[in-house]
Amino acid sequence: MRRRKLFALLGTARFFAASCFVACMGCLAAADAQAQPATVYFASGDGATQLVGYVFTPLNSGPHPAVVMLHGRAGPYSANINEDCTLVARDVSSPCNASSLSKRHEAWGNYWADHGYLALLPDSFGPRNKAHGFGRFSHGDPEREDVNERSVRPLDAEGALSYLRSRADVVPDRIFLQGWSNGASTVLNVMYRQASKPSGGFRAAMALYPGCGPRALISQDYKAASPVTVFLASDDEEVSPVSCHRVLDAARTNGSPIEIVDYAGATHDFDDPGKKRQSIEANRTARDDVLRRASALFAR
DSSP, X not given: OHHHHHHHHHHHHHHHHHHHHHHHHXXXXXXXXXXXXXXXXXXXXXXXXXXXXXXXXXXXXXXXXXXEEXXXXXXXBOTTTGGGOOOXXXXXXXXXXXXXXXXXXXXXXXXXXXXXOEXXXXXXXXXXXXXXXXXXXXXXXXXXXXXXXXXXXXXHHHHHHHHHHTOTTEEEEEEEEEEETHHHHHHHHHHHHXXXXXXXXXXXXXXXXXXXXXXXXXXXXXXXXXXXXXXXETTOSSSOHHHHHHHHHHHXXXXXXXXXXXXXXXXXXTTOOSHHHHTSHHHHHHHHHHHHHHHHHHTO
């Protein structure tokens, strides 16, 4: 009798342990699967365009500091999805949406949310019927002129800033700016425009592998009033880090609060988490370093 009770107790214990294991594995899976970002709509600073954006929200209660993330010339969506995408707008069905963002944008949005920042990724192309984005070396394409990084996209960033300041879950004076490639050039132009304004604006910015030539920047006589950190790749096959040093080193000499980080052997898109870019050791090193630095830059 005592032996039967012992076996019964052991069986119960094994069942309980197995149940706990399954439950814990479920918790881990749920924690690993990030929630899909929310879709929002707001006005560009151009006064005419309604933008669509994707919001990554921290799990803890707000208000939060915030980051506006500016996509590059390929747009915010996965290259596996966006080829046939055109208009992205309210009440318009499109395969380009919150569920089809590129891995890089999704990874960075989750990174900021995990570090306590609300992250907003505006789409500058979809609301202008160009959600497909643009290919490499297409800077001279006339189709890009009405989404250019000098006079159009800075107004989108400023519209995003105004939108975030209207949200109760955002700290209005702790909003930062980040961009990649074409979006990084936009970042530099936003901070240049902001230098001529009396106060306010983005608190600080980071730009990853921007173009810095005359077609990319508003002025080659660059200046910034708020901190800007620029990350350059020595083996960049799309933009010239030498051009960026020429423009930005002069601005630093003239007193602009600009920091430049150079990654030897890294390529354009070095932070893209895809296998192709991360098969290059210098890209892995650069990606790890920029992820280590990023939250500290905006915590200052």
